[in-house]
Amino acid sequence: MTDTQDTAAPESGAAPDGGTIEIRLEGLAKRFPGQREPAVDDLTMEIPKGEIVILVGPSGCGKTTTMKMINRIIEPSSGRIFLDGEDVTKVNPDQLRRRIGYVIQQIGLFPHLSIANNIATVPKLLGWKKERISERVDELLEMVGMDPGQYRNRYPKELSGGQRQRVGVARAMSADPDVMLMDEPFGAIDPITRDRLQNEFLRLQEQIKKTIIFVTHDIDEAIKMGDRIAILREQSHIAQFDTPERILVNPADDFVADFIGRGASLKRLSLSRVRDVELHQWPTVEQGASHDEVHRLLEDSDKSAVLVLDSERRPVKWVNADHLRRASDGKALSELGLPAEAVVQPNATLSDTLNEMLSARYSTAIVVDSSNAYQGIVDIDTINETVRSLRRAEQGRLRGGDDEDEDS
């Protein structure tokens, strides 16, 4: 094997040599003793820097085994692993693991250690100074949306499932590894919290740009989270390794098509985000405005209602002419009309947006920025148009081919 230069592992994201490939698996295989068939058979794959690559497949396809071979929790029987150009197949596994973040479904927080000490695990192993560790812990807790003052001295059993998951992610990022391995990290969490954590994680990833290997059996999660998806069949044979768009539009074979399942058009909505579509503008007023002003606005526009914003431009209410007529003249706008529900941020998927609209029973969703200030409106027609254009693109690719399922 090549000599180990792991002591001077590049800490920063800007790799000097490795270029755009962070992880390279070369002919990787695993045979467990007493089993005739290998669990993973001759897998070769390249994982680009800064992307989330999803390993997805039916249970028993070897996706978890594959992931665990990367940090050598499971030692490969043959093949080689390169991390940022360096062969790490034979380096000290404990040293290797300190450079790779690791999150598992059960999180595995240490119950006898405080949240701060849980997060400090790897920095302590690396011999960081106390002050540096303490700063890093606070920074990470803030990064995952938990108040350090409130949580650093708590114990895992005092946290909810969602909070534990956040601490698990914070702990995995503690020493700022370039690579993170995540094994169904959101698998044991209720659907509503899961959705929120997924969105938070995607927002976080936009800033931290880690290279992430993410294992799941849930194709919807794969489509939502992945920059690239590797769909694996048994023994980790790659059925298709591509972007979610291309997999949905152009599945490589029947296995992939089956795995994606029906309702591909709806799934495509998970691929487009609010920031990718054109926002409509809508007449708005400050909540202190007079009723006359609202009447004027309504006359000047083709819309039937105005959106009332507070002083920070956060949406408060929908008000139409009817509401004004029924109210006494001096009544504040914030006390009239319908609540401003179905509010989404630019990184929400169109699928989430549609969901919000349906549950609020509105045909529009309000788009706000990260401080909840009004940005614009997405309406149901926009979503409809997006579905249609995605389908057109797909049909174009299929070159007038056979009977692709025409759902919805």
Place this chain on the structure above:
Amino acid sequence: MSTTSDETKAPRVASGASTAAGPRRRRSLGGYLFMPVVLGLVLLFTYLAVSRRDLSPTESSRLAFDYIVAKTVEHLELTIASTVLVLVIAIPVGILLTRSFSRAITPAAIAVFNIGQAVPTIGLLFIFAITWSIGFVPVVVALTAYTTLPVLRNTMVGLTQVDASVIESARGMGMTKLAVLTRIELPLAVPVIMAGLRTALTINVGTATLATFVGAGALGELIVSGFSDVSPFITIVAGILVAVLALIVDYLAGIAEDVLRPRGL
């Protein structure tokens, strides 16, 4: 597996009266005081009964304060020596038997320690007396043989019940096997190991009364002298003393359990 827990019996006293024990406290102050008070009262009544009674010459020599203290010290020496020996044997062996490399020999090893507990201590003492020696050392060896199993078994249970995902995440973050053992597995196993130790201690206090038959003295001597001197009174007093001693030891071990149990569990 744990012995009588006095927290259930302890009356609940409003907490906040004491800040001494801090967040590690598992019981209220009243809970901690209950047992010593009861035991103190028992000793007081025993003392009163002895001092008010018209003692025969043998009784007064047997129940003399200095004599009782000497026998109690002997008793404690036997108990502590055997328990320390149990710890030194059972915990390392328990650790070794739960490592992945030793899985094959674990059942055989358990069987050996099972024999130690299956053979009656009194029998073991007589065998030692015939084939080896009498006195302090053989008694300690016999007591150790008897109580290694509960501590060993609790050590193993304590270590194996640690959540596999906790160990996997520790290994996955690059902790060495030794670090996982000392920083994760052992702290998490402490409550169960301590429960086993508490059992062993209490058994040892009781069983150490047999030491008198092989010339190692201790409080058993007092009990037996009640028979030979035909004075049930001596036997009763000695029995009370042994019981109180066992409960004190158990009480102290309970406090140790509370103090050593990691926070967050």
